[in-house]
Amino acid sequence: MASNNKSNKNYAGVLGAIGAVAGLVQAASPMVEKAMDKSKDKSDKTDIKVIIPDLYRKDFPIDLDQAKILLSDSGLKYSESKMVVKDADKKYKDCFNFQVIASSPKQGTSVNQGTTVYLKYITQEVIDASIKIFEDEEKAKAEKKQEKKGDKADKAGKKGKKEEGDKK
Numbered sequence: 775m776a777s778n779n780k781s782n783k784n785y786a787g788v789l790g791a792i793g794a795v796a797g798l799v800q801a802a803s804p805m806v807e808k809a810m811d812k813s814k815d816k817s818d819k820t821d822i823k824v825i826i827p828d829l830y831r832k833d834f835p836i837d838l839d840q841a842k843i844l845l846s847d848s849g850l851k852y853s854e855s856k857m858v859v860k861d862a863d864k865k866y867k868d869c870f871n872f873q874v875i876a877s878s879p880k881q882g883t884s885v886n887q888g889t890t891v892y893l894k895y896i897t898q899e900v901i902d903a904s905i906k907i908f909e910d911e912e913k914a915k916a917e918k919k920q921e922k923k924g925d926k927a928d929k930a931g932k933k934g935k936k937e938e939g940d941k942k
Contacts, residue, residue: 824884825882826845837873854892854893864908871901874893879891
């Protein structure tokens with residue numbers, strides 16, 4: 775009987791230990807699952823690659839609001855950068871207000887989801903300055919062309935007078 779009693783004690787001790795371990799596992803499970811979910815969320819964002827959409831094609835320009843929507847829909851963040859007047863150039867003369875003209879990283883680049891894309895856009899002030907640059911250059915070309923025509927006419931006139939003088 776003593777042997778049977780000892781066996782029951784061992785059995786009760788093992789059951790108690792199993793119960794304690796089960797309680798610990800049950801208490802720790804939510805914390806472990808939460809940690810695994812956080813780890814999965816972080817790795818999901820950095821492991822998913824997306825391509826930066828076309829934001830400034832010459833044949834299909836888009837404005838700043840459209841670019842922000844495209845980037846958000848692709849799982850990307852954005853930051854805006856307005857052009858300044860000193861950046862005016864004749865190549866921007868045909869742009870429209872708030873047109874996206876560049877990005878960093880560039881469109882078509884594969885990046886991690888959640889990456890911030892810096893958008894550079896143009897304002898009417900820069901467009902007006904760009905138009906003025908273009909018009910000033912065109913005016914200077916026209917004046918130079920007119921000057922060359924005048925020089926040719928002067929040379930032809932002098933040549934004609936010289937020939938008349940040689941004949942007399």
